[in-house]
Amino acid sequence: DGGITQSPKYLFRKEGQNVTLSCEQNLNHDAMYWYRQDPGQGLRLIYYSQIVNDFQKGDIAEGYSVSREKKESFPLTVTSAQKNPTAFYLCASSIEGLATTEAFFGQGTRLTVV
Amino acid sequence: AQTVTQSQPEMSVQEAETVTLSCTYDTSESNYYLFWYKQPPSRQMILVIRQEAYKQQNATENRFSVNFQKAAKSFSLKISDSQLGDTAMYFCAFMSGITGANSKLTFGKGITLSVRP
Numbered sequence: 001d002g003g004i005t006q007s008p009k010y011l012f013r014k015e016g017q018n019v020t021l022s023c024e025q026n027l028n029h030d031a032m033y034w035y036r037q038d039p040g041q042g043l044r045l046i047y048y049s050q051i052v053n054d055f056q057k058g059d060i061a062e063g064y065s066v067s068r069e070k071k072e073s074f075p076l077t078v079t080s081a082q083k084n085p086t087a088f089y090l091c092a093s094s095i096e097g098l099a100t101t102e103a104f105f106g107q108g109t110r111l112t113v114v
Numbered sequence: 115a116q117t118v119t120q121s122q123p124e125m126s127v128q129e130a131e132t133v134t135l136s137c138t139y140d141t142s143e144s145n146y147y148l149f150w151y152k153q154p155p156s157r158q159m160i161l162v163i164r165q166e167a168y169k170q171q172n173a174t175e176n177r178f179s180v181n182f183q184k185a186a187k188s189f190s191l192k193i194s195d196s197q198l199g200d201t202a203m204y205f206c207a208f209m210s211g212i213t214g215a216n217s218k219l220t221f222g223k224g225i226t227l228s229v230r231p
Contacts, residue, residue, distance in 0.1 A: 105159035
């Protein structure tokens, strides 16, 4: 079945450590997105990529990094520079940008800094 | 920059009744797309309905319909015959009609809807 997969579902990180969240899709979608969800804040865009080897900063990119070496994969690294990383992270994908079709979301990763 | 406002943090409705969730947005563009997403307790985001700004007709999907008022920049979601499975968080979202490197989906803060048995 086609879909978008995030792993792991739960992730714990010690302060000062980098951690990478995985996002893989087999929908042949061009565009991929990372959102952060906090209580009362809605979804805020971290990074997005419309094509392989290219990506743009979203509204809250500081402390995060991404790569897009393959069409299917868009991993997100939460670096030690992110001051408040505990949150729920959602990855999404769509065909040639969200305007022409719906965005499909993964099941999310809950990151907790301990 | 576009903004999406959902001013009601929570709502409650009796099963089988109708409820309307409000959303307003701000943009200087004339061509854009609006969405309502549902996030149940599983936290899986599900598209409920979408509306193209150039279409005057309000979108409808079974029990879900929208009231799109372009001049007022209002995009409310009406849920008819509410069911227990409608209990979820609902997000209103805006997307520019200009695709390309600057396109992105902007979400409101969401509203928690509870359907009472």
